[in-house]
Amino acid sequence: MSTAAPEIQKTARDGAFGNAVALSCRECGNRVELGPSYACPECFGPLEVAYDFPAITHEEIAAGPANIWRYKALLPVPTDIEQSPNTEPGFTRLLRADNLARELGIADLWVKDDSTNPTNSFKDRVVACALSAARELGAKVFACPSTGNLANAVAAAGARAGIRTVVFIPSNLEQPKQVNSAVFTDSLVAVEGNYDDVNKLAQEIAAEEEGWAFVNVNVRPFYAEGSKTLGYEIAEQLGWRLPDQIVIPVASGSQLTKVHKAFGELIELGLVEDKPYRIFGAQAEGCGPVATAYKAGVDAIRPVKPDTIAKSLAIGNPADGIYVLDIARATGGAVEQVTDDEIREGIVLLARTEGVFTETAGGTTTAVLKKLVETGQLDTSLETVIINTGHGLKTLDAVSGRVGPRATIPASYDAFEAAGLA
Amino acid sequence: MSTAAPEIQKTARDGAFGNAVALSCRECGNRVELGPSYACPECFGPLEVAYDFPAITHEEIAAGPANIWRYKALLPVPTDIEQSPNTEPGFTRLLRADNLARELGIADLWVKDDSTNPTNSFKDRVVACALSAARELGAKVFACPSTGNLANAVAAAGARAGIRTVVFIPSNLEQPKQVNSAVFTDSLVAVEGNYDDVNKLAQEIAAEEEGWAFVNVNVRPFYAEGSKTLGYEIAEQLGWRLPDQIVIPVASGSQLTKVHKAFGELIELGLVEDKPYRIFGAQAEGCGPVATAYKAGVDAIRPVKPDTIAKSLAIGNPADGIYVLDIARATGGAVEQVTDDEIREGIVLLARTEGVFTETAGGTTTAVLKKLVETGQLDTSLETVIINTGHGLKTLDAVSGRVGPRATIPASYDAFEAAGLA
Structure with a gap:
């Protein structure tokens, strides 16, 4: 299989990728030119974006728009990125979660609520970065395989950008997510199989078809950088400070690794003080390959066949799973998993305490937070952030x-009184 | 019927309502003390909040948070409002809508997208202001009758604030809106009847029960002020400038009147240049009492029994309908209505052109925009804003x-090619 899509331009105009200077192999450090590549030509390791950052100040960032482009100097995008039609995601609420903290016995808790993004998940962040790369590389089709949230984000971003989108989803996906994509595009394609089957098909198409930018395949290095903005925002919204502990859901594992990367960059740039922080991963028992490896104390992740209500986390063979393990262990965090029933309880718990209605992924994160407290893996005296992704x-x-x-009553005051609601 | 709820405190601490100084009757100008009153004791006209504004600068506003509290000096809330747990709504996207503009033949078009609020509608704005008033007046229960969006917003805000919520909805409401409220509160009450029946019941309860703050009944004057923030944000996001034309959906009519009030305040305070602007109202044919009166050239609004898919606009006897008529006529706007089929087309049109997935109310607004262009009521050469409310x-x-x-295919490249998707 080729490591670059045919016929997307191999190079782009000067400044197309901002302060990014190369794609760098996470395994062997080999560097290749910025372009539609995602695997190292030397060792087949994953490529990620490398930068040469200038000095950046809090004031410059604060002067930017109330979306992810306030961090454009830290992303692989051109300096005029705001001028191109995009969904303008990010700068979502960081909510103090005193009620949930009290309920669980945590001193200091925050919820980063990414459900208020344009298509209601963090995927709008990564897709906005992928769209920029696709545009700069002259792609003709903007595409993705998706468990649902990504499909919504790609279809919406493509509509706004006026680029043709083709979106591949497992045919058993929840209907709301299907309609939420189909409303934006006439090319939603249902594929018989699970996410891993859909993903494999996307890789084949990316290797064969002219000018297709698959956001999480051949422009994946650019796409993945979008998740860093979650880390930047949390730090900025805490008053340019890192939290002590953070709990992040794990599907491919990319988001967790990128929040870690973001924290590292902020330290390196002197935008926050250097301090230790612990990163925890959250999975569902029905798809917990990273949690299983973490508990077993092994480095290899054994793929699983997903069976969980948390469909947006249902990636049985997570590409960044081994890096999640590394980060959880190196920072003193953990990777934990919960049952579908705990996930349902997590959704209602977060809603009843903080007024945030999360999807199953956020239910997983909330339930894992609870389990981490109950099992003593989380230090309840430290400042903690959880991410609600959808x-x-x-x-x-x-x-x-x-x-x-609670009750269905006739429209009369007597009925109201009789129902014991007064 | 009493015009003030029993046992909510009649007065509040100093500074509880910021720069607000009184409740003033919209009909006779009579002033009463700030408190849980909503009808003039002299003439039974509607009360609204009156202010004594200090000088306010663009810089002071820009230094505030990325939510409605950046305008706290212009709202009936205390200066420390950010410290009280609330959903932190507002400062939603104002999107340039070049694709939709091209499709309809409009020179300069924007979409104010309030669907990305905490509970995905503009109601989070008004509820945040009502919650502040309820808190300052010592209410024990935070309640509302609702067509759905308001129920979501009240239930979520109450959960975060840790105040008991009781939420009344018509029993035939869409299930997503029901779950989206029930997830936050154990006191969702389904009432057999339409919104007007539910509303009448709420008025009875507000008059009889101790310490109940009904957001849109006895603290309605405070609640309604929240809609002004839509006007402030549009002006600020345009670079402190008013648009030439704006299209706003009409349910009770409150939002439209408050955007007009906001524009007037900004002019009065010197925060924008004084200029003419036209305000257009959007209704569904299945509940278009204001549009019907507008077209008939009469001042009286004849109540209707709603029958439309736009349930969040289905108020058959709109409280502020006559003011909407006044404003549309005085500014050179209009009030237009569209069929349910046009509403459905409006939803898909906005999604396919701008990547914004709106509910039926926004479909109504988009379809009315189209109809206003087609009938020559809107000047296509002028800068126009439409509001997407949910x-x-x-x-x-x-x-x-x-x-x-578009297709369901097996997970193979051959099937992809055979489906004509390449």
């Missing part, structure tokens, strides 16, 4: 049997 | 029969 309206079925009206 | 995930049924996967 919106509960997308996975309504998870809780629709659990919550509902 | 999220399409809440009214999926409206489009789920219209959009869907």
Whole structure:
């Protein structure tokens, strides 16, 4: 299989990628030119974006827009990125979660709520960066395989950008996520199989078809950088300070590794004080290959066949799983997993305490937070952040049997009184 | 019927309402003390908040948070409002809508997208202001009658604030909106009847029960002020400038009147240049009492029994309808209405052109924009803004029969090619 898509331009105009200077192999350090490549030509390791950052100040960032482009100097995008039509994601709420903290016995807790992004998940961040790369590389089609949230984000971003989108989803996906993509594009394609099957098909198409930019395949290095903005925002919204502990859901594992990268960059640039922090990963038991490896104390991750209500985390063979293990262990964190029932409870717990309606992925993160406290793996005296990556309206079925009206009454005051509601 | 709820405190601490100084009757100008009153004791006209504004600068506003509290000096809230747990709504995207503009033949078009608020509608703005008033007045229960979006917002805000919520909805409401409220509160109450029936019940309860703050009944004057922030944000995001034309959906009519009030305040405070602007109202034909009166050239609004898919606009007897008529006529705007089919088309049109998935209310606004162009009521050479008030995930049924996967294929490249997708 080729490591670069045919016919997307191999190079782009000067400044197309901002302060990025190369793609660098995470395994062997080999550097290649910025372009539509995602695997190292030497060792087949994953490529990621390397930068040569100038000095950057808090003031420069604060003067930017209330979206991810305030961090454009830290992303592989041109300096005029705001001028190109995009969904303008990010700068979502960092909420103090005093009620949830009290409920779980944690001193100091925050929820980073990414469910209020344009298409209601963190995927709008990564897709915005992928779109920029696709545009700069002259792609004709903007595409993805997706468990749902990514499909929504790609279809919406493509519509706004006026580029043709083709979006591949597993045919058993929740209907709200299907409609939430199909409303934006006439080329939603349902594939018989699970996410790993859909992903494999996308890799084949990326290798064969002219000018297709698959956001999480051949422009993946650019795409993945978008997740760094979650780390930047958390630090900025805490008053340019890193949290002590952070709990992040793990699907491919990319988001967790990129938040870690973001924290490292902020330290390196002197934008926050250097300090230790612990990173925890959250998985569902029905798809917990990284948590299983973490608990077993091994380095190899054994792929699993996903069986969980947390479909947006249902990646059985996570590309960045081994890096998640490294980071959790190196920072003194952990990777934990919870059952589908705990996930459902997590959704209702977060909603009832903080007024945030999360999807199953956020239910997983909330439930893992609870389990980390109960098992003593999390230090409850330290400042902790959890990331809510998506919106509960997308996975309504998870809780629709659990919550509902307390009573149905006729429209009269007597009926109100009789129902014991006064 | 009493015009003030019993047992909510009649007065509050100094500074509880910021720069607000009184409640003033919209009809006779009579002033009463700031408190849980909503109808003039002299003439029963609607009360609204009156202020004594100090000088306010662009810089002071820009230094505030990226939510509605950046405008706290212009709202009936205390100066430390950010410290009280709330959903932190607002400062949503104002998107340039070049694709939609091209499609409709408009020179200069923007979409103010309020679907990315905490509970995905503009109601989070008004509820945040009502919550502040309820808190300052010592309310024990935070309640509302609602067509759905308001229920979501009240239930979420109450959960975060740790105040008991009781939320009344018509029993035939879309299930997503029901779950999206029930997930936050154990006191969602389904009422047999339409919104007007539910509203009447709420008024009875507000008059009888101790310490209940009904956001849109007895603290309505405070609540309604929240909609002004839409006007402030549009002006600020345009670079402190008013648009030439704006299209706003009409349910009770409150939002439209408050955007007008906001524009007037900004002019009065010297925060924008004084200039003419036209305000247009958007209704569904199945509930278009204001549009009907506008077209008939009469001042009286005849209540209707709603029958439309735009349930969040289905208020048959709109409280602020006569003021909407006044404003549309005085500014050179209009009030227009569209069919349910046009609403469905409006939803898909906005999604396919701008990547914004709106609910039926936004479909109404988009379809009315189209109709205003086609009928020559809107000047296509002028800068125009439309407001998207809520999220399409809440009214999926409206489009789920219209959009869907283009194909379902096996997970193979051959199948991809055979489906003609290459």
